[in-house]
Amino acid sequence: MKMSMKITINGESFELVNTANLTQALQQFAAKEPFAVAINGQFIPRSQCDTHLLNEGDSIELLSPIQGG
């Protein structure tokens, strides 16, 4: 049975399909290296992405390098 979950990634709604952990969600979103992730304002180290389970309504911040002053 197809399982879906609504979350937000970088402020936009995103529907995850058959996805349980953060690594799978990032793959479904086609996240490009290099990046770091936070969920609901909490930093999640990359080493924990495989084991971090997502919940309905989670808000993911997916950040990458950019110019800065």
Next chain:
Amino acid sequence: MSSLISDSFSIYGEQFTSRLLIGSALYPSPAIMADSIVASGAQVVTVSLRRQQSAAAGDDFWQLIKDTGLKVLPNTAGCHSVKEVVTLAQMCREVFATDWIKLELIGDDYNLQPDPFALLEATKILLADGFKVLPYCTDDLVLCQRLAEAGCEVLMPWGAPIGTGKGLLNQYNLRTIRERLPDTTLIVDAGLGLPSHACQALELGYDAVLLNSAIAGAGCPVTMSHAFKAAVEAGRFAYRAKAMPEKDVAAPSTPTMGMPFWHQDFGIKNKN
């Protein structure tokens, strides 16, 4: 002379000879950014993190920065709370593989003035978590003292609000901080517009300056980068040379002994 040339300063134990730290934002093109960074002679370049939008563009930028081989100083620009700034610092540490963080925590959106209370709180949290914190702060002596007492080896008081190009608005405050915190590495961060502003900061005894807009926003950023490099070097030489004391009364530099046309009542006439 060789001792002046080999002059260096410390950022958390790492030695640097270039006293100009440069930002990577606002340049007309990536190529001009790269050329400006090289022309500045900087050994440290600032970067940031933002939401992944166009992965390709971001990747190109990051590759350009990596190609410079410079030490990277990530910032927390745009954060308004302790929670935001701590989370972003942790994300920066992972992406950029450095425990350095330029801590920006804005308290007022109009002049982008740092929130001193939240800044101190966040600094303590991050230092305890192993970060080497370079706080962007105001030129308030007591705040700087508190940050140093918390364990900051580097402080970065502003010259003026970010992006204004106004120069050193309060030299008295900056001089006082320098005098009262002689063992802390001090970097003027933000508000500089002209090379002379950077020179003044170094003349005051500041260890370095950090700037971005003054170079990136110039008509020719690469040329301005050369100008700032020279100004910073001049200011540092001047500081080490120890300037003459300022006086209120004129004093002739040419010897008065043997002055031609001199006669006895010369001084009297000129007094009337």
